[in-house]
Structures are given as structure tokens and as C-alpha cells.
Amino acid sequence: xxxxxxxxxxLDGISYAALVFLVSVGLSLIxxxxxxxxxxHGSLYAFGAYLAATFxxxxxxxxxxxxxxxxxxxxxxxxxxxxxxxxxxxxxxxxGQEDVLxxxxxxxxxxxxxxxxxxxxxxxxxxAAEPLRLLPNVAVFGVSYTSYQVILLPGVALATLxxxxxxxxxxxxxxxxxxxxxxxxxxxxxxxxxxxxxxxTFVIGASLAALGGALASPTTSLxxxxxxxxxxxxFAVAATxxxxxxxxTALTALMIGLTRAFVxxxxxxxxxxxPYLLMVLVLLVRPFGLFGAVQVRKx
Amino acid sequence: xxxxxxxxxxxxxxxxxxxxxxxxxxxxxxxxxxxILAKGIVVLGIILLLRAGQVSFGHAMxxxxxxxxxxxxxKYVGGGDIVLFIALGxxxxxxxxxxxxxxxxxxxxxxxxxxxxxxxxxxWSLLEKMFHYTNGADGIRxxxxxxxxxxxxxxxxxxxxxxxSLLIAVVAFYGVQRYLDSPLGHMLRAIxxxxxxxxxxxxxxxxxxxxxxxxxxxxxxxGGTLVAIIQQIATPEFGFWTKSGEFxxxxxxxxxxxxxxxxxxxxxxxxxxxxxxxxxxDTWQLILGVVLIVIILYAPNGLIGLRQRYGxxxxxxx
Numbered sequence: 174x175x176x177x178x179x180x181x182x183x184l185d186g187i188s189y190a191a192l193v194f195l196v197s198v199g200l201s202l203i204x205x206x207x208x209x210x211x212x213x214h215g216s217l218y219a220f221g222a223y224l225a226a227t228f229x230x231x232x233x234x235x236x237x238x239x240x241x242x243x244x245x246x247x248x249x250x251x252x253x254x255x256x257x258x259x260x261x262x263x264x265x266x267x268x269g270q271e272d273v274l275x276x277x278x279x280x281x282x283x284x285x286x287x288x289x290x291x292x293x294x295x296x297x298x299x300x301a302a303e304p305l306r307l308l309p310n311v312a313v314f315g316v317s318y319t320s321y322q323v324i325l326l327p328g329v330a331l332a333t334l335x336x337x338x339x340x341x342x343x344x345x346x347x348x349x350x351x352x353x354x355x356x357x358x359x360x361x362x363x364x365x366x367x368x369x370x371x372x373x374t375f376v377i378g379a380s381l382a383a384l385g386g387a388l389a390s391p392t393t394s395l396x397x398x399x400x401x402x403x404x405x406x407x408f409a410v411a412a413t414x415x416x417x418x419x420x421x422t423a424l425t426a427l428m429i430g431l432t433r434a435f436v437x438x439x440x441x442x443x444x445x446x447x448p449y450l451l452m453v454l455v456l457l458v459r460p461f462g463l464f465g466a467v468q469v470r471k472x
Numbered sequence: 473x474x475x476x477x478x479x480x481x482x483x484x485x486x487x488x489x490x491x492x493x494x495x496x497x498x499x500x501x502x503x504x505x506x507x508i509l510a511k512g513i514v515v516l517g518i519i520l521l522l523r524a525g526q527v528s529f530g531h532a533m534x535x536x537x538x539x540x541x542x543x544x545x546x547k548y549v550g551g552g553d554i555v556l557f558i559a560l561g562x563x564x565x566x567x568x569x570x571x572x573x574x575x576x577x578x579x580x581x582x583x584x585x586x587x588x589x590x591x592x593x594x595x596w597s598l599l600e601k602m603f604h605y606t607n608g609a610d611g612i613r614x615x616x617x618x619x620x621x622x623x624x625x626x627x628x629x630x631x632x633x634x635x636x637s638l639l640i641a642v643v644a645f646y647g648v649q650r651y652l653d654s655p656l657g658h659m660l661r662a663i664x665x666x667x668x669x670x671x672x673x674x675x676x677x678x679x680x681x682x683x684x685x686x687x688x689x690x691x692x693x694x695g696g697t698l699v700a701i702i703q704q705i706a707t708p709e710f711g712f713w714t715k716s717g718e719f720x721x722x723x724x725x726x727x728x729x730x731x732x733x734x735x736x737x738x739x740x741x742x743x744x745x746x747x748x749x750x751x752x753x754d755t756w757q758l759i760l761g762v763v764l765i766v767i768i769l770y771a772p773n774g775l776i777g778l779r780q781r782y783g784x785x786x787x788x789x790x
Contacts, residue, residue: 210582212717266769272581273527277724278768280717285761291754405593405713412586442601449593456587457575 180316182434188322188392190430191330192385196403197410198333198422199381205417206354206374208272212279213259214382215404216286221251221383222390222399223294226301229390233303240304244390248383255286256379260372268371283404291397298394305391326388333381334423341419350374354417382407409448413455415465425463480776484732487739488642495634502630504746506702508738509637514695515722515734516648517688522728523652524681525664529585529716530592533572534565534689536599536711538696541565543612543706552617554636554701561697562690569689570682577681580667592711599708611707614700637698641735644691649731651687660684721760725767727774736775 200214225247229240263278304321311320341347352360353370361367385403393399410429414421433447455463491509495502514535521528538561545552545560576587599606606612616629624632651657659680662670667677700706709715718741726737744763748756767774 204582210585263765263769267772270772273522273720273724274768274772276527276585277721278765280721281761281764281768283717283761284757284764288755288758288761292758296754401712401714405589408586408589409593412583412590416582442603443597445597445601446594449590449597452590453587453594456579456583456590460579460583 176314177316178438179435180314181318182438183431184313184316184318184323185437186431186434187427188326188430189434190427191326192389193406193410193430194330194423194426195333195385195388196382197407197414197426198337198419199378199385200407201411201414201417201419201422202337202381203375203378204411206350207260207264207371209264209275209279210408211259211375211378212276212404213255213282213286214279214379214407215400215402216283216290217251217255217379217382217400218386218389218403218407219290219395219400220255220286221248221386222395223290223299223386224251224383225387226299226390226395227294229301229303233301237303237307240301240307244304244387245384248380248387251383251386252376252380255383256376257372259379260375264375265368265371283400287397287400290400294395296397298396300394302391322392329384329388330423333384334419337419346373406448409452413448413452413462415459415462418462418464421462421464480730480732484645484735487732487735488638488645491634491638495631499627499630502634503702504742506630506634506637507699508735508742509634509641510695510698510702511719511722511742512695512735512738513637513641513644513698514692515719515726515738516644516731517691517695518719518723519728519731519734520648520652520660520684520688520691522723523657523664524660524684526580526584526681527720528588528688529713529720530588530590531688531692531719532711532713532715533588533592533595534569534692535696535699535715535719536592536595536706536708537565537568537689538562538693538698539614539700539706539710540599540606540612541693542617542697542700543614546615546617547612550615552615553621554617554619554633557617557701558636558640558694558697561700562694565693565696566686566690569686569692573682573685573689577678577685589713589716592716593713596708596711596713599711606708609708611705611709614704614706616704617701633698633702637702640694640698644694645731645735648687648691652731656680656683721764724774725764727776729773730776733774733776740775 196214196218200211203209203211225244228243228247232239232243259279259282263282264275267275267278305319308320308325310317311323313323341351349365350370353365353367357367410425411422413429414425429448429451432451433444436447437444459465491505495505514531517534518528518531541561541564542552542557545557572591576584576591579587600608616626619632619636652660659670659675663677663681670677670680696710722737722741723734724737725740726733726735741760744760745756748759752759
């Protein structure tokens, strides 16, 4: 492998890791607060991508620069409408019931959304590369790459990382969310509306998944099944990092993104294997993930 | 206790009788019922683990192991016999289950589910990518096997495989129910309610769970072998995570309180799929998803739970 290929692999890895981070951190946040593994998360990603493509194809003739706000608008719409619906009408009625039911109801949501996606957008691949084409290419150590993928995507990922950190640790709303996560009953007793916290957290997590999809839409063709692939990948990242670990998720996404990119150049047939193999290896050695804390057994 | 189980046993007998007789009148039902029974066998394994409070989100790996055992035999050895396929499929899956189980029984709840998922995705990607051995996503055709040396025409064969599935389903149903009612089965329940107390009694929770896990892998392998024979193909889809989700789905649909739930759920699932797929092509999952949501929200104990709730209401809410 020569140095050009190595640089290409690193850049591929970074841009991919940025997308994976956005989706996984949403999953991890939802799990951290609601204790629900949201199987529909991949569908939110796919819906974000499809709606963003629809918006940007519609608005590009007016002004191509409006495609950027269109991507953002699509992810917020999906986060609120789909995410809000799932939390309010599917998960909330099940609070206090067995965990497996909450997991399964998001699986049902996944099945429905997967079919809806085929009904709404069809099975033909959709391309909407306008936002990618607008930005110029940049040269990184002599290798030309789109600045959309190598500057914008990692930039959004970093902004999300620091934004979430700031929100959770420095703001009152963040403190409220952490309080509910730590002890729902005590926080309800001091007047916190736990239901609202769950709703807001789920919408934020869902919007992040949709944002990942929206930002991915210019770089890839949209096909049925993209949600199913993304959900297991974000499971792998979130579980490898340790569920609920924001910084850990970023590092793990980078690790998996880079490893995957190098494997694609060296041994392409093992591409899909990488994240799961890493997940198995990490969980075998560190049962609660790389950055996860050991839970105390209760008698 | 026995007063509550007896009506369920009656329903079980009726169900197995119907699946034996009904296909004689409508021939397209032979394959449908064979699939219901085969999937029910897999779901028995899921119910067993649910008894311990553990949700495996990767059980399709054992289903795929069974299916590919038959497929590889057909591809590399040629011919084959149903009895041989099922024995091989079950044993290979059980051995694989023992290997995976040694790792996963150390984990609980979400991490148990996740690690199972990871192992199954590793298997899935190997099946998909080792193109030279597995034909990749196209899968391997499973030639129609003989039964104890006798070969059949396609028309007769669908009944042969139906009755083989029925026989195994009845044995597995009875065996699992006996197991769940045995001390070992009750220990599984203790893992769910309070594992530490189980260990205070001097029992290794991990060993109890491992035994359950291997049995459930064995059942998964047998179900997978049967489905591969029925559909005459094994593809990587057999081991994809959505397949695992489907099995957990069926278990909850039917109700995990009794082994009959596995077959009740499988019957409902396959019937909805059979008719929805015939009329709606691309949207049968949508229908299934809605059915699942309604069941979870309004009857969280599944079809079997519905029946029991009805029974309890009749006895005056006891």
C-alpha cells in the first residue's frame, strides 16, 4: 500500500466515522436516558437521508446553496415527527413493562418504516449530490478530496460532540436530563417532568440519526436496506464504546471508520466483518465496552 | 397450576391435529404448516432463553448453521437423507452454541443480546463474503433429500417434510415444556428474578444458562435445517439480524409463558405473511409491524396470555 492510498484510506475513514458517530451517539444517548435500544434508529437514518434528498432535489433549482438548510430541515422534521411519534405513542405506554417489549416495539416500528420507505420513495436508487458538488475539492498531502467529506462532515461531528458535552454538563436542561438518568423517582419528586425529558431526549437522538442520514445522502446513492445496515453498525459502535459514553462513541467511531477504510483498500471482501469482529473482541475483554463502567450487581 | 395448563395442552393437541389434517384438503397449506412448525421449533429455543430473562438478538446464527449444514452436505457430498440432515444440523448448531455460549453466558440483558448480535453478524458476513464456498448472497440450493432411503416426487415430498416437521415439533414441544417444568427449568426462571440468590444456593447461574443456551441452539439448528429443506435453499439472509428479530417477535406474539406460544406465534406470523405477501407484495412487513404493535400494547403477554387472561376472568379474576 503506497502513501497516496494510505492517505485516501484515512480520509475515507474520517468522513465515514463522522456519519457513524452522529447516528451512534443518538442511539447511545437514547439508551443512556431511556434504557431503550432503539431498533428503529437505522430507519430514522434512512428516512433522514431520503427526505433530505427529496428536499434538496426540490430546492436546488431555486438556489443550490439552499440545499444545506434543506438537509438540516429534513433531519429536524424526521426527528420530531417520527422520533416524537415513536416515543409518545409506542414507548411511553410501555414504561414500567419488561424491557424486551420496548425493544420489540421499536423493531415493529423498524419493519413499518422500512416498508413505508419503499412505498414513498420506491426501490430505485436516488442520487442528490448537489451539496457535495457545490464545495470545492481540497488537497490533503497531495491527495485531492471533497471538502464536504473531509471538512464539513467531521466539522459537524465535532460540533455535535462538543455541543452535547456542553449541553449535558453545563446547562440546566442537561443537568435535568442527567438527574432523570441517575434516579427517575427522586428527580420526579423534586418536580422534574420525567416524561418530557424522555420525549426531548428521544427527539434529539432521533434527529441526530436523521442528521447522519441527511449528511450521508449527497455522498451515496439511497437504496432500500440502508437503514438495516446502519442500525447494526451503530449498535456495534455504541456497544463497543460502552452504552451512554459520548466521547467513547466518537473514538470508537473513528477507530471503526479507519479500520474499515484500510480493510476496504487491502482486503475488500472483509469490509462488513470489521465492526462486528471488533465488537466481539472488545466485549469479550471488556464486557461493558471500552469506556463503559462496570455495573454493580444488585441483590 | 395443573388446572391452568390442561386447557393449553388441549389447544396444543388441537393445533397439532389441525396441522396434520388440514393440508390434506388444501395442498398449498402443506408447505405453510411445515414452515409454521419449523419456525415454531426455533422459537421454542427463544422462549427458553426468555424464561431466563435473556433476549438473544442473534439466534438466527443457529438457524443459519442448521440450514448451511444441509446445504454444504448437498453441495460437497451430494444426495442426503432428512434424518441425517436434521441430526447433523442439530448437532453442528449445538456444538456451535456451546462455543458461543461459553462466552455469552457471562453477560446479561442488553449485553447478552448485543454479543449474540455481533457473533451472528460475523457469521452472516462470512456466509455473504466467502463467495467460493457459499455462493455469497445467492445462497446454496438444497437438493430434495430422501427419507430413510426412500425418494419422493415434489408433490409427495411436501407432505413427507410436513409430517417430519410435525413429529419433531411435537417431541420438541413436549420436551421443552418438561424441561421448563423441571428443576433446571425453574433455575432458568431464577436467573431472571434473582441470580445472586440462585448462586447462594450453590448453583452456577452460568452453567444453568449455558445448558439452556445449547438446547436453544440445538432447536434453532433443527428448525433451520427443516426450513432449508422446505424452501430448498440456504441464503445468508437466514443469519441476518432481522431474522433474529423475527424469532423474538414470534415469541412475544405467541406469548413466552408456555411452549405453545412458539407455535401460536409462528402460525399467526406465517399466516399474516402468507396472505399479506400474496395481496400486498412489498408491504407485508408493514402489516406485521402493525399487528405486533397492537399485540404489545394491548396484550403484552401474547396470544397465549390473552387466552389465560380470559380464563382467569372466568374464574373470577384469580
